[in-house]
Amino acid sequence: MSGVTREDGLVPRARSSLPVVCSAGLGLLMLLYAWLLDSDRFTERAGMIAFCITVERVIHSMCLFAEEWLFHSRQRYRGRMNEIFQACFRGHVVFGMCATFLMLKLGGVSFSKEQWSTIALMCTVYLLLRSLGFLGLAPVEISEICETKKMNVAHGLAWSFYTGYLKFVLPDLQNKVSRYSSTRGKLSSSRLHILLPLNAKVPTKPEEEDTHVIFHENLPELERDTAGVRKRSYKNSVYKITQDKETFSCVLEYATPLLTLYQMSQESSAGFGERERKQQVLLFYRTLSQILEDSLECRNRYRLVLLNDEHTGDPHYLSREIIQNLKQQDGEIHMEPIRELPNEVHPFQEEGSIENFNDVHHAAYPEDPMSNDPTLMFSQPQSLRSEPVETTDYFNQNHAKR
Structure with missing residues (x-):
């Protein structure tokens, strides 16, 4: 258990998914704004940009693959190409690139020379910015990854x-x-x-x-x-x-x-x-x-x-x-380990006076205040067709007068 030194104001909590939610919300708003500005070419332009982004990530993964394959394949991966590929290529990136390309082809969208030139230029700018460190992870993102992966x-x-x-x-x-x-x-x-x-x-x-x-x-x-x-x-x-x-x-x-x-x-x-x-x-x-x-x-x-x-x-x-x-x-109350209850059955009398019931009650639940052992009480087995029997003194006295 923790102390009482106002640790709630000192100990950092685990980071939430607020940045992801904000990014998704802002992305949807920007997507709607772009569609309102140019709805005729929206599908073509969105497909081209999505294809370009996935190509950029695949090219960067190829650069990582070259490093791992040429210099670290034996020491880190024991020469297993599948492990090198999994370490460098993120599956959803390759899948996204292929899916985007197929959707554009099936939709009848073809890129012109100018558009292919734009894609090549965007990939070049991305790789240069990535190599210079401008697109690296922020310290907060690195900290979150280390905490999530338990790497601190x-x-x-x-x-x-x-x-x-x-x-x-x-x-x-x-x-x-x-x-x-x-x-x-x-x-x-x-x-x-x-x-x-x-x-x-x-x-x-x-x-x-x-x-x-x-x-x-x-x-x-x-x-x-x-x-x-x-x-x-x-x-x-x-x-x-x-x-x-x-x-x-x-x-x-x-x-x-x-x-x-x-x-x-x-x-x-x-x-x-x-x-x-x-x-x-x-x-x-x-x-x-x-x-x-x-x-x-x-x-x-x-x-x-x-x-x-x-x-x-x-x-x-x-x-x-x-x-x-x-x-x-x-002032704290702690739960003690559960103890196994004794196999004792205390019968409950169905018929009799209130005095008899009290005797059974006191026998089953002694008045010792220090006793915390629970007891079990079961009634005698009866047929489901039997009629209920009234056992109170008031009912018995009125019934005798009649």
Whole structure:
């Protein structure tokens, strides 16, 4: 679960299809405007332009094919021509060019020399502008492609953090907290609090950021064989957080993959500036939240605390954020795992007085307020032709007088 640091105003949402809708709407308006201006030659001109655009894309794909076939066929494609063709040619472009050409031929439209010259000139201009970079993708489009295809650094780090650590640490956390609470004292929260600073600066010890956050001790270790290492040890630390003479305790740690993001931003060869680093931290937060929420083993066992880096001058910002998260959890209601019901049947008496019904009711539903186990009640089997029997005292008394 996420923190309470107004992440809705910080974490970017996934991009919508608004640009596609706007482009389609404006395209239809321009198409209508062109038809109103010259409806007689509209079909011919529209077909020529559509054919020209598809030819331009096919020629550009041929240039890509030449590069891949001559220099990368063995290393990247193992000499498989079909894979090279699929990587360079988009199927709908080739299909569109052929379909447009057939429609023009079947419709009896033939291009003059002047029109063929125009098509050649448009293809030339397109290829020159493309080679010079004027028709390249905008940074927003590149970002959208990377997010859609899960190709960002943050995606890889989030999945690595989950599969290599959280996936087996979080399910075992409840057992470790229970063993700790039985001997050391109850914690303020049984969840693992994962701290994610926006600037990706992860200190060695939380005490370096806030003196009100003090290390207490480690939980029982988890050992498992991983990647050839026998009995690799995984630890989680308990910290004491104080505020206004009030002490809280919880399990917390920083998200270690943020160290990678910060170190990448310090290397010029990585091409990773401060702005890109912050975007990757937010994307890491969003991706990790989605992964953990989709995991039944990890749900309700964690807390992501997004720390804003605009708190300079506040030496106790960290402790306030952690305590705010702990207090918010007190009012949350969580669904416990469904337990298998016992195979018990409590019969319900169809005939008898209200007193008998109350006795059965109290037997089936004891008045113990701490009992949350549901019970099942079934009536005795009866024939579908039987007449209903009135069992109330009022009806019995009136019937006896008669």
